[in-house]
Each structure stands twice: as C-alpha cells, then as structure tokens.
Amino acid sequence: MADVLASGQFVTLPLGATEERLVGTLDLDAALAEGRAQFSPGVLAKADGGVLYVDEVNLLADHLVDLLLDVAASGVNMVERDGISHRHAARFVLIGTMNPEEGELRPQLLDRFGLNVALSGQTQPAERSQIIRRRLDFDSDPVMFCQQWQAQQDALKLRCEQARQLLAGIELDDHSLAMITERCFAAGVDGMRADLVWLRAARAHAAWRGAGRIEEQDIEAVAEFALRHRWREPAPPPQNPEAPPPGSSGRQADPESGQGNWGELPALAVTTGARREVPSWPKKP
Known part of the structure; x- marks a missing residue:
C-alpha cells in the first residue's frame, strides 16, 4: 500500500504503544x-504525510484513541510537559482494523472514523483458492512475485496520482449536498460529520473515475461506508394504553388537583345480616 501513496509513508502503531511513543x-x-x-x-x-495503521483499534486505550482522532482531525500534534510545549504537523490518514467479537468501540469514537468497511471471511471457493495460491507464490519467491505484479502496481499508482490531480477541480455542488443531507436526515444520524465525510468521499470517487463532477453514482458508491456505523434504528411506535380493569371507576383525574385516582380501589360487595326489631319492655314502677 505504501507504493501507491504520494509520500510512501506507511506507519504501524503497535498495540502496546504508550502515549510518549505516540506523541x-x-x-x-x-x-x-x-x-x-x-x-x-x-x-x-x-x-x-502518509498513513497511520492501527491494528485491533478496539483494544487500544480510549485516551489514546481520543488523542489519535484529535490529531487526525486537526493535523497538528501538541506536546506539553511542565510548562514547555512543542507542536508539529501531523497530517495523515488513519486506518484502524478490529474484530467486533473482541469488543466494540464506543459510539462516540466510532463516529469519528470517517468511513466504515465491513469485511466477511466467507469468501467464495474460487477466491479462496486464488488467495492461497498467491500467498504460496509470494512465500516461494518474493522478488519474482513482486516483479510479476509490478505492471499492475504501477498502473494503480498512476491512477491514484491522476485522481489526486483531478480532486481539487471537482466542485462540491449544492445538488450533491442536498441529496446527501436528505439521506443523512432520513437515516437519523447525529451531528454533521456524516454529511461532510460523505460529500468528500463522493468527490474522491468521482476523481477516481476520472470524472469532472460529482454524480449520483458517486454518492451511492460510498453511501454504505459513510452511514454503516452511524445509522440509527427508528424508535418503536408507542403502545396503546391497556383498558382499565373491570370494576374500576370511570372518573377522570382532575388535572388541577395533581392527585389523580392513584389511591382508588374497586368497590367490594359486602354481605349484610337480617335486621331485628328491639322489643319494647315496660317501664319499672
């Protein structure tokens, strides 16, 4: 991958790296x-100027992930120790991989990754055979393997360079922005990061095709990557209130009293006894 980058910088962050080693x-x-x-x-x-790759980013300490994302967004790394500070440029593309079965990233951190790509290990048998065959060829003779695919690698590098040259001339037009904002609103995403990332990714895809403007196919091509980790499930509809139990009073609560019928109980049937008259006794003389 470093061969197709403009600067050729491809740096890997070890999983056990400390903050001092990072900044x-x-x-x-x-x-x-x-x-x-x-x-x-x-x-x-x-x-x-290159790419910073983090394997198992979900296992990295949260404060280091926060630091990585802050620097990736600002392009400047600030180091401060005991009143002494130093800053330097740090503009790079952050790529992180993870296995969701080993733990998820917090939604606040996941949202700050621009694009999200899901890979499945269930590849077709023909593709699996091709992957294994190329791996065996590389292990057998790495130099010969690289020479065999050098022409394809050079063509990919040239296409990336041409796309970079076209990128600045592609306008972020209002029509494309309106389509993206409507889709983001319908998806229920939080914040504006999805709209911004989606628009930039669509422009990059247009440059990759060699086009001079953003088209609908560019927006659709990167839609899943921009929305996959930001999509919000619609809230379930409110349930109908249950009918009052038999025997309960039909009186409505007085909204002004603030008490309601919280202490009311259904009336119970009480069995009454027979009434007897008291005899009239004569008065004593």
Whole structure:
C-alpha cells in the first residue's frame, strides 16, 4: 500500500504503544540547561504525510484513541510537559482494523472514523483458492512475485496520482449536498460529520473515475461506508394504553388537583345480616 501513496509513508502503531511513543517526548533537562525544547519525535511525526495503521483499534486505550482522532482531525500534534510545549504537523490518514467479537468501540469514537468497511471471511471457493495460491507464490519467491505484479502496481499508482490531480477541480455542488443531507436526515444520524465525510468521499470517487463532477453514482458508491456505523434504528411506535380493569371507576383525574385516582380501589360487595326489631319492655314502677 505504501507504493501507491504520494509520500510512501506507511506507519504501524503497535498495540502496546504508550502515549510518549505516540506523541513524542520532551527533554526537560535540555530545556532547562539550554533554554530550548529538545523534542524526540513519536509515531505521529513519522506518519506525517502518509498513513497511520492501527491494528485491533478496539483494544487500544480510549485516551489514546481520543488523542489519535484529535490529531487526525486537526493535523497538528501538541506536546506539553511542565510548562514547555512543542507542536508539529501531523497530517495523515488513519486506518484502524478490529474484530467486533473482541469488543466494540464506543459510539462516540466510532463516529469519528470517517468511513466504515465491513469485511466477511466467507469468501467464495474460487477466491479462496486464488488467495492461497498467491500467498504460496509470494512465500516461494518474493522478488519474482513482486516483479510479476509490478505492471499492475504501477498502473494503480498512476491512477491514484491522476485522481489526486483531478480532486481539487471537482466542485462540491449544492445538488450533491442536498441529496446527501436528505439521506443523512432520513437515516437519523447525529451531528454533521456524516454529511461532510460523505460529500468528500463522493468527490474522491468521482476523481477516481476520472470524472469532472460529482454524480449520483458517486454518492451511492460510498453511501454504505459513510452511514454503516452511524445509522440509527427508528424508535418503536408507542403502545396503546391497556383498558382499565373491570370494576374500576370511570372518573377522570382532575388535572388541577395533581392527585389523580392513584389511591382508588374497586368497590367490594359486602354481605349484610337480617335486621331485628328491639322489643319494647315496660317501664319499672
């Protein structure tokens, strides 16, 4: 993949990386002695202008994922230690892979990834055979394998370069934006990140085709990638209130009293006894 990149930078972040290894470190002793910040670059500085790949991103500590996404969005890495700060450019494309069975990312973090692609391991038998055969050929003679596919690799690199040149000339027109915003509203996505990412991805797809403007096929081609991790299920319809039990009072609660009929009980039938008259006794003399 590094061969088709403009800068050729493809940096991998180890799973057990610390924050210092990610952002870099400042030598405080040198700063106090010489009066200047001595900065040791980290992974973010090495990935500037290229691609930063994170395997098992769902197993990475949340604060490191937050830091990665902040730098990827701003393009600047800021390191501060004890009142001393240093900043440098860190513009890169962040690619993360994960196995959902090992744990999910928090929705707040997942939404900040621009596109989401789901891969299935259930490939067709013919494709599986082709993958295994190419793997065996590479293990047998890596140099010969690379030479065999060099022409296809060069063609892919040339197409990427041509798409980059066309990208700046493709307008983000209002018609395409209206189509995307309507679809995002219908999908119930939160925020505006989906609209922005979808529009940019559609323009990139148009440049990849060699077109001069965004068309509906470009919008549809990247729709699933932009919405897959942002789609909201519609809320279930409210259930009909159950009928009151037999014997309950039909009186309505007084809205002004604020009490309602919360303490009301159904009337119970009570058996009454026979009534007897008290005899009239004569008065004593």
